[in-house]
Amino acid sequence: MTQTPVLLVLLLALASAAYYFGCKRAFRVADGRIRNLHSLPGYYGLYVALWAALPALLVLGVWLALQGSMITRMVVASLPEPIQQLGPDRLNLVINDIRNLVSGNIVSGEPDAPTLAAAEYYRSLLGTSRGLLFVVVLSVAGLGGWFGYSKIRPQHRARNGVERIVNGVLIACSTVAILTTVGIVLSVLFESIRFFQAVPITEFLFGLEWSPQIALRADQAGSSGAFGAVPLFAGTLLITLIAMTVAVPIGLMSAIYLSEYASAHVRAIAKPLLEVLAGIPTVVYGFFAALTVAPFIRDSGSILGLDVASESALAAGLVMGMMIIPFVSSLSDDVINSVPQSLRDGAYGMGATSSETIRRVIFPAALPGIVGAVLLAVSRAIGETMIVVMAAGLASNLTANPLEAVTTVTVQIVTLLVGDQEFDSPKTLAAFALGLVLFIVTLALNFVALYIVRKYREQYD
Amino acid sequence: MSTQGQAMAFKLDAEPVDTQKPTVGRDVRETVGEVRVADPRVRCTDVNVHYGDKHAIKNISLDVGKGEVLAMIGPSGCGKSTFLRCLNRMNDTVRECRVTGEILLDGEDINASHIDVVPLRARVAMVFQKPNPFPKSIYENVAFGPRIHGLCNSKSDLDVVVESSLRKANLWDEVKDRLDDVGTGLSGGQQQRLCIARAIAIEPEVILMDEPCSALDPISTAKVEQLIEELRQQFSIVIVTHSMQQAARVSQRTAYFHMGDLIEVSETDRLFIKPRHQLTEDYITGRFG
Amino acid sequence: MTNPTKASTEGASSFARVQAGMARRRAAERRFKLLGRAAVGIGLLFLAVLLTSIVSRGYTAFWQTEMRLDVVLVADEIDPEGTRLVDTLHKADYSALIKQSLRDMFPEVSSRRDRFALYGLVSNGAAFDLRDRVMADPSLIGTTVSLWVPADDDVDMLMKGHIDREGPEADRRIKDTTLGWIDQLEADGRLALRFNTAFFTKGDSRDPELAGIRGALMGTIFTLVVTLALSFPLGVAAAVYLEEFAPKNRWTDLIEVNINNLAAVPSIVFGLLGLAVFINVFGLPRSAPLLGGLVLTLMTLPTIIIASRAALKSVPPSIRDAALGIGASPMQATLFHVIPLALPGMLTGTIIGMAQALGETAPLLMIGMVAFIADVPQGVFDPATALPVQIYLWADSPERAFVERTSAAIMVLLAFLALMNLVAVLLRKRFERRW
């Protein structure tokens, strides 16, 4: 892996050289008079340098991305028949061992002969690949540079060429966001489809029992675990509901108070302080929920004679609500402030009190925007992970009682994927199916919310 | 623009009569004319308004009579709106605005510490330059005031008030079949009459109108002016206007403001035909403004 | 207003009704305002409780109970042949020397069980400290050295008052005999709370008294460096294209909607993406900061793009027109005139994005940055964890001493976040322009 930086430095050097020679040649073809040139000499240099660097970088990137899987495939093909016949799970373990041997890590147990041979083969392939990469990248750079160099004429529109290339690079950067979405969709979709081949989609969506752990013992007759996700959906919903019950009234009322009542002085202090709540990492909230809030709720419950689970939905929901308060309040603040002053004047001008103006004029006028804000907050709560992982626990109860423990979609994704796992077991794939549901639901919520908010803004612009 | 067309017409009408020269020069800023009336609804004495450091209204004394329409004219930025907003303490909503002086409504100082702005504004209601109906149904817009002030005990009472207010605002026939449509869906002129209906539904004593027709087309303007004429029977009306023709058509008395000073108050006919102050003359003959 | 004189009798009655309702309405107004105040108050209260609970639990972690031992460095034990070879010195049984020194202090302890409890007073790390000391200065062999070594976490908790001395012995992690020794050590001035350097210089450990945040901190720094190196150029380039050059068509609309939605996708989904694509398809090393950086880049990119676009938007068109008017190409106008003016805004957005990435945990769990890693990572390919993940791991540990360390790690994390936000605020203040 150390060769990549070396290559990059070499490429940089090559590009600088290309720049230098490009400039020089531009001077030469112009007989030393810059006004003979279409563009400034620097652009000719840049043109050559870009031709030298970009194609080479592209080759380098593609090569590095594919190298690993290509080599693995070749090594697997070289393994003795019986090993190749192993199931995908066992084969993965073998490959892991080989990789570990190659990188010099400790392997589980004494490696056997075929593994050692394969590791040797792996290492030699890697060496070949690296050597080849060096040669190929540098020659591509040289060729590109020579091509750019040969194009230099006084009439050559170097600036336009450079600008076209830069524009292309900018476009490529802006498509990263699209690629990310595509990547997300493809990765969760493919694994989910594989999951739904093992577990029917109806059972997943409507089944009432969730106990994926059983699936670990795959050899047990007829037991493939239970993958009914309804308890997870219900748990997520319950915690989200509790969080919203906390966050919406408090967030909304504080936004109203700060924008309609508070003096400039109070607002200047209270608003940033509230926003601090939004900047605190969720893992901190998780710790707080598990260590401070949950015991507090359990103790207060037992004083009242209530039986509260130590990982109650209430604790997780309450703390999640806390986290979302500033989210709701700053969104509502924007919304409330975009209600035109003329409406306030209209109400005040007829003798409405502040609260009447707010409740009967501003609030109804701002309602669509507030609904959008709340939907965004809901999507935030549904996707929130650390608080529930640390405070909500794993018990998949189908209950509406906030004092009991429930589990959520995100908790299960984390539990199923953290730690060693074989990549193809239904247990792992189930995490991706849950991820798909999570992605679709939050995407839909965001989409609707952003649409509502945009329409609302347009109304008053 | 329609106002310009009217301005032309007005000048043609006015020119033959407008022969006598004013008696007070431009450098004198004392109010000339009759600031007091016999039977005042509102009586202002030495009112000053500051926005921070800016002295926006300087020592103004002025009466609003019962059952009269008082027009306020003057170049923009001269403080007409500011003065109008003093009359129902709308300036309270502006953070750095400071009002001094005495403003009596029916003999009582509205700036006194024990006065509550809410009932005050129920007596002195305001209609704004840009029509600002609430994003609610037409019915709810008119019912807003009676509801918040608790003026009606029953739904049928409220229906009566809404209907009579809309009738007084000359809007009933146009909207009676669609009272549940949103108020913002009406045309500009209808919206402004809706805002007036909204104001008269609370039965105020004085209605303040800040350039109520500046956003309206000529036909809507004519309707609102006719409405003002009718409303005068029941309410005192103070109207700020940019159009001298409008002032001439709807008001009994006119006050001319200039850079925070009240320059001249006269009966409307007199002010336009025979201004007593040079600044007034300059303004109404279009020498500036 | 006591004496309203009204023109119409109808009006008078309406005015009287307004007056009659005033008390009720003023009360409603007060209630409403109180509600608003309560909401703000509750929000601030939450913040205060959260911070106090963290600080009050965590501040003690910056001190650690240490014990002064007089260790006889018996030459025969350490280096019988007297070669002073590094290897020999490295392999010597230093813990035996430490045990000996403890026995010397409490000669009356004889039973196996009691001795075992006695050895438990000092941390397992004491032997390593002793080794380091001897290897740094082999001439010490044969002498008696007096050195401070970390005490066991239970002793530490007792000294900090987290263990109730009065409770029934059976429920206590420290029994009565041990209590006696500790009291005696304390009376001899051999136990003291000293600044906990290990917390900042060491990697993770199963023993709370030896666990530090250095490894996690380095992991976080490597991860953030990768994130910054990728997300800043990518984000700015994307923003520049979308704001300055992109034609208005379906495709750019799609990118726009897509970015806005991506900004609200739960972070854990990015972890799934990292797992499925970067690890399983591209074969990048699990647990490496490089991988974490890639995932966090994708996650923070929308934030940076949105902020950078806002910064570009706030540069007035007159600047562009001026540049174009003197014959610059649109690309030149953007690169040399618009971007420099928008840069502070872009940097602010980037810092906020980095702060987001700094606190992020969930996606890192998905890509294996959650393993127990005692070594401090040396580069972006080494297995590592990150500060928030370390917090998550420690929060799960049962030892009481980890609670204060978790809180202390949180304090460090919050300090970094505060610093970053402060920089962003200052940057914004410094370059805030009214055009």
Ligand SMILES: Nc1ncnc2c1ncn2[C@@H]1O[C@H](COP(=O)(O)OP(=O)(O)O)[C@@H](O)[C@H]1O
């Ligand atoms: N909210 C305010 N803050 C500061 N100055 C103001 C404010 N409103 C009005 N002014 C100033 O007060 C003066 C009078 O304004 P205004 O009463 O609106 O004039 P008019 O309505 O006659 O056009 C103007 O110079 C204006 O700049």
Ligand SMILES: [Mg+2]
């Ligand atoms: Mg005005």
